[in-house]
Amino acid sequence: MNEGMIPADLPLRNDLIGEEPYGAPQIDVPVCLNVNENPYPPSHAVVRSIEKRIREIAPTLNRYPDREHMELRQAFVDYLAKESQASLTTDQVWGANGSNEIMLQIFQAFGGPGRAVLGCDPTYSMYPEYARDTFTQWHTAPRNADFTLDVDRTIEAIRAIEPSIVMLTSPNNPTGTALPMTDLKRILDFCQNARVAGAADGVHPIVVVDEAYIEFRDPGTPSAATLVNTYANLAVSRTMSKAFAFAGARVGYVAASAGIINCLRIVRMPYHLSAVTQATALAGFDHTDDQLAQVGHLRELREQTAQWLREQTYKGEPLEVAPSQSNFLMFGGHFDDRGMIFDEMLRRGVLIRVVGPDGWLRVCMGTDDEMARFREALTASMHAVEEQTNQANQQ
Numbered sequence: 001m002n003e004g005m006i007p008a009d010l011p012l013r014n015d016l017i018g019e020e021p022y023g024a025p026q027i028d029v030p031v032c033l034n035v036n037e038n039p040y041p042p043s044h045a046v047v048r049s050i051e052k053r054i055r056e057i058a059p060t061l062n063r064y065p066d067r068e069h070m071e072l073r074q075a076f077v078d079y080l081a082k083e084s085q086a087s088l089t090t091d092q093v094w095g096a097n098g099s100n101e102i103m104l105q106i107f108q109a110f111g112g113p114g115r116a117v118l119g120c121d122p123t124y125s126m127y128p129e130y131a132r133d134t135f136t137q138w139h140t141a142p143r144n145a146d147f148t149l150d151v152d153r154t155i156e157a158i159r160a161i162e163p164s165i166v167m168l169t170s171p172n173n174p175t176g177t178a179l180p181m182t183d184l185k186r187i188l189d190f191c192q193n194a195r196v197a198g199a200a201d202g203v204h205p206i207v208v209v210d211e212a213y214i215e216f217r218d219p220g221t222p223s224a225a226t227l228v229n230t231y232a233n234l235a236v237s238r239t240m241s242k243a244f245a246f247a248g249a250r251v252g253y254v255a256a257s258a259g260i261i262n263c264l265r266i267v268r269m270p271y272h273l274s275a276v277t278q279a280t281a282l283a284g285f286d287h288t289d290d291q292l293a294q295v296g297h298l299r300e301l302r303e304q305t306a307q308w309l310r311e312q313t314y315k316g317e318p319l320e321v322a323p324s325q326s327n328f329l330m331f332g333g334h335f336d337d338r339g340m341i342f343d344e345m346l347r348r349g350v351l352i353r354v355v356g357p358d359g360w361l362r363v364c365m366g367t368d369d370e371m372a373r374f375r376e377a378l379t380a381s382m383h384a385v386e387e388q389t390n391q392a393n394q395q
Ligand SMILES: *Cc1c(COP(=O)(O)O)cnc(C)c1O
Pocket: 036, 097, 098, 099, 100, 101, 124, 169, 172, 173, 210, 212, 238, 239, 240, 241, 242, 247, 250, 251, 252
């Protein structure tokens, strides 16, 4: 396959000409710390459950799956009760192929021509793509210098832009920043009376909180899912891909008022969630403790790695580390050519991510071994780039 080649005589949409498929590079490297996966594979018990559940449904694969995926929605409800102390019913949850599909369904249902979405920069780089694909305008309000949400400016932007969707992310990607409940409530309260451009009077924006990394938050911190019964304009998106160690299963879900769920049901593909996917997800939920067994350890590793990074220097200045409640860290702050550091790391077999504001890089937590290799490779890479800069300056 000739990658990137698109014949000029194909009637590709005008606004997509010159666009590239999005995605982190999938490079075969010994240490992959670039896409925020959980590095620990499923336990034997989980693998056995997957085998058993798929064997059970295999003879029925001539039939379409349960379009409403009711058994799985009950499993989402049970998990949200256990993990987040949210008490919801099956008509308040909805699943899809990854939270990326959830988000796309949200844009399809609530965005569209004449509509706008507001996010808070820097944030997840997929949001502008869903906006493009659904002909929705993408706007951003800037965060504070420490990457926390600037609530006043966000509310000001909602007033000015009149979006139909306010996209918040907690913990945020790529910064790791959590969104305090008091800030979220201020935005939810404001949105209850805010206007939506391109919609009738009396229509108000919905607020989406993307909680892809929520299981990594500090213990005791509430999830926005606990507010779903109070705010009919709130949708909380979650995923099995990160802490839950099931990225390959492609399952995401959303907790929201039954009204919001019913809007998503209008735009979903018929039978969007395959019987195999539903069976696999149910097998994961048979063993939630197994799936989450390493979350505490990864959280500790994040704190240790943050501490270690703060003790390192680059060109005479200590590295900065953004406070994170997720399984990754954004660090550096003053990498004047972060691409060079990234390349040196890659040469040493460690793949991280060039993402976020200039001067920063992102790394996700791997196994203890992988993190040891990360530390070695970063030390050597920063040194190598410093040397190259010194030599260039001498010439
Ligand atoms: C990884 C990630 C997701 C999860 O995507 P899935 O489609 O569920 O794998 C969602 N939101 C953010 C911000 C992420 O970083």
